[in-house]
Amino acid sequence: MAHAAGVRLPYGELPAAVRAWVERTLGSVVISADTQQGGFSPGTAARLVTASGRRAFVKAVGTSLNPKTPVLFRQEITATRAIGPLPMVPLMYDVYDDGDWVGMLFEDISGQLPRHPWTQEEADRVLGALDELTDALDPSPWPEAPVIAVRSRDFLSRWENVLADGLAVPSWVDPEEFAEMARTGLRALAEGKALAHYDLRADNIILTDDRVVFIDWAHPGLAPRWTDSVILQAEMRGSVTLPELPDDSGITGLIAAIAGGMWWGSAQPSPPGLPTVRQWQRQNALAHLDWVRERMQRF
DSSP states (O other), rough: OOOOOOOOOGGGGGHHHHHHHHHHHTOOEEEEEEEEOBBBBOOOEEEOOOOOOOEEEEEEEETTOTHHHHHHHHHHHHHHHHOSSSSTTEEEEEEESSSSSSSEEEEOOOOOOOOOOOOOOHHHHHHHHHHHHHHHHHSOSSHHHHHHHHEEEHTTHHHHHHHHHHHOTTTTOOOOHHHHHHHHHHHTTOOOOEEEEEOOOOOGGOSSSSSSEEEOOOEEEEEEHHHHHHHOOOOOTTTTTTOOOOOOOOHHHHHHHHHHHHHHHHSSSSTTTTTTTHHHHHHHHHHHHHHHHHHHOOO
């Protein structure tokens, strides 16, 4: 499945106040900034090297680039602080927030993204690390985290929008049946007490020689412990052999709900700074629809 990408802002074009914060935090002048591609954020994402040799990773965005992204960054800050030090989560050095621009400084992790399409070895390794992460986050170390079923209710209920707008769907899909499955999934999602990342993709994972690190915690929330497995397996499907998820109407309902949210979203205009997101949503929706069909035939 292809990935969407935001339009990156080079580090040198950040506001002077943000760059001053970076150098003050790192204690030295930045002499190298390597922009990192991938992900949805339209802001800066760069690996930095200072004159003293210190390395770090910075991500920063302002409302002029996308008005919603600073809000997501603030969620990531809260989640990362709540999780605390875990080898599966990047260490955050400091944060910047002037009400407009929001930035985060992290450890610079020397590694690479999983290969895409996924390979069996890397998929097995990542899913094993996800099991460890889920154990650490169930119950949630941030009990006051947003409830994903509440925060994402509109997105996960968009089969109603598909019906209202009369959008075309694959011939085998009954939108009313899928809307009912999505309601079942939403009810199951509301019962979870684990902290879920809720946005796991290959470009939100870094592999090192001895770590699997899950990055970009912009959409965290309370959900069942199987939630992140559903999201990640959706991307891996078709590339590798995966462990079978349980025969659970809540799981099937969540997959159906995500399909509806993505299908309706793919028919909307592209948001500022994210020119490829609608194509990605359509591909993602089709993958989820195929998965629902398989589960309906199997169980």
